[in-house]
Amino acid sequence: MELLPRILRAAQARISWQLFLTYLGLLLAVASSALLLVGILQFLADAPPFRTDFLLGALAAAFTGALYLLWRGHPTLSQTAHILDGAGKTKDRYYTAYLFGQSPAPERMEEAAIAECQQFIQRTEWRPLTPIRFPRTLIVALAPLAALAFLQLQYTLNNKAAESDVSLQKVVDQHSKKLSDLAAKIDEARREHQSAELELLVKELRNTSKRISEQRPNNEEIRKAAMREFSSLEAMLQEMMRSAQLDASPEELKSLAEALKQNDQEEAAKLVEEGKFEEAAKKLEELAKKLKEASNPEQIRQQLAESMREGVDRLSEDQKKQVAEQMKQLAQAAASMQDPEVQEALKKLQQLMKDLAKMQQNRQAQKKGQEKQQQQQQQAGSQQREVPMTAESLKQLIEALEQMKRQLQEGGDPQPGEGDQMLTLQMPGQQGEPGNMPGSMDASGDPSGNPGSELDFGTTDTPFGAEQPEKPKAEGPAKRITGSLGEGETLREFIGAAGDDSKAKQRYKEIYQATQAEAQDAVTQETIPLGSRLLIRRYFESIRPKE
């Protein structure tokens, strides 16, 4: 009899283990779901979804909960015996032997029962009746954890992107500061030379600096905005460079005029000041003649010749300031030119002036076209600015912009012209082509013809045609179809009815169900002969509605 209690205690331990694992699996599934929910909330609040302290807390809570549930619901020995009997189909031998064994004085039949049960228990292996299995709920618990891991990965990736956003923003802020510094330098030059164009350039630089330093939602937006601004600024500066090649800035013209004045060429100086290069060229031609006839110091002549040559050679490459300085030196040394060199230099200077005049004419023609387009764009509400060229600052600006663009180009390929507050420029060759500018519209307000752009309003207000389609008529009078009988057989059947409009108020099934209880009471309460009750039941069965 000692065997049974030992077996029951061992089985109780195994069952308790299995229960603990089952509870643990269940609670872990609940805890992991809770962790996932918290992780989602954390993720939405832009905080790390996975936290070690949360996980440890959930594990501890699940473990403690499982222990508590086991403590509350652990099986007693009699319950263990029931479990063994139920699992092993032992005909309740474990429980019977345990229960009868508790009796201090079992009856003879009980003793026999105990003996028989013990024999059975001795020859039966009980361990397979209490297997310890891996709870399936633990697998269920893995799904939320996997989702949580994914959330954490996503958060980490977003964090890295945010960090790169921050670093990129720093880079852009640095460039913005550079632009601001450049603007400050140019502002100093503007104050010095009182130039309206420089003032516009300074303003534009500052605006650009401000725009690119604005906070963007993500890395891509930062990059796009900066590339957009730099591209537009670069294009503007390129245009200014070209204009600088065509137009003489007031400063250089002034210096040239000063130089000419110093060499008693006031008229030429005046013409250069006024930008009348053709006439200035004529004057310089006259100067050349005079120089040919006049006797000047040789040194001055050499300097002038050299200066003129170098100036002309570098005309296509240099900035406006160097050309102007060359011309200034040229003018200063005009009196010291030797005859052949002077003639040659003067010729080149003439040619320079003529070229300048020709290019000026072209430039003026372009200006007219640009002005016209500018008017058109102004009517459409876009902003176009033409900023005249400056000098070295333009070169520095362009170099700086190129450097900025190189830095930004690592992360993507932004589309120039996208985004808000875009600077649009009238590029050469784009006169009278309003359709090429994204988002632009002509004066008539017709669509741009670029579907998908922000300002594209489609091609028509009635895509399905000007006239609305008629709705089909759903109701109408019944039509009688007439015809004639053929040669085939016809079958006619006339069904007499009580009336066309007679309809039952209630379904038969409802009536049957409503009266069923009363019929049953009538059958049981009425004094019906026993032999007739069956007939009555059969009748009611026959009238029962078919399902």
Add this chain to the structure above:
Amino acid sequence: MSKETEQVEEQATEFRTKFDQIRSELGKMMVGQEEIIQGVLVAFFAAGHVLLEGVPGLGKTMLVRTLAEAVDLNFSRVQFTPDLMPADIIGTNIIIEDEKGQKRFQFQRGPVFAHVLLADEINRATPKTQSALLEAMQEKQVTVGGTHHKVEEPFLVLATQNPLEMEGTYPLPEAQLDRFFFKLKVNYPTEDDLHTILDRTTKKEAPDVRKVINREEILKLRELVREVPMARDIQAHAIQILMSTHPENKEASPLAKKYARYGASPRGLQAMILAANIYALLDGRFHAARADIERAALPALRHRVLLNFEGEAEGKSTDEVIREAVERTATTA
């Protein structure tokens, strides 16, 4: 092992032996129908009565007659007819003249005083006649002219009901049905069984039934059946099955709630317990188990659960209700 335990084991072995012997003798005369034979024997050793339901010609009368021969007990058969009177069953007082020439009443015993009584087509008799028999079944005595006459033990009534020709019959009232220990449904024999029946009954030689047990042994074995212990939880299991057949009970099975008018009575519980004890002894055990209870549930309860009108109209049977009750209880145990 103690002496008493050995004694019990011997008695249990003897019980199994006798049971098997009687079963085998019955099997000589009744082909197939193993469940019916076992059910009749279980009811016999549990001191209960059996209601057999089956179409004519399935060997019900043969079964009872053979049983009476095998257990060496008196046998009588009553064919119930609508004009059968109670006195035809229980007996009556008749006037006799003694040696001195004086007339007096003498009680003439009816067929109910046999040990084994076959009440054929009990549903054909009037309720009054039925009640006379049922009183004897329950009280183990009859009252005639104010005098009680005991019926000698063992007393087994096997009543039959013909499920056909129910017109003009008087089905047993529910209260009377409750007095039967088991209700067994005799099914039609299989093709192989029919071959065997023909071989046995249409040949020249008929099988011989020998007596294998006497009255004293029967009474002793009946006492042994009542000694079989049952654990409390097993009893609770039987009670739970019974309560599941009551529609007003919150633990009732869905079918019982929908189709049952009345659930089984406590007599059904007693029948389940006693039958479970016998099944345990036959299985070589000395204790009744839940499996024994579940095995006895159907024949013990099927005639004690009453269907309502809806259940009868939808053709439900009490067997379905009881099977569901057993399954639900086994699941929740």
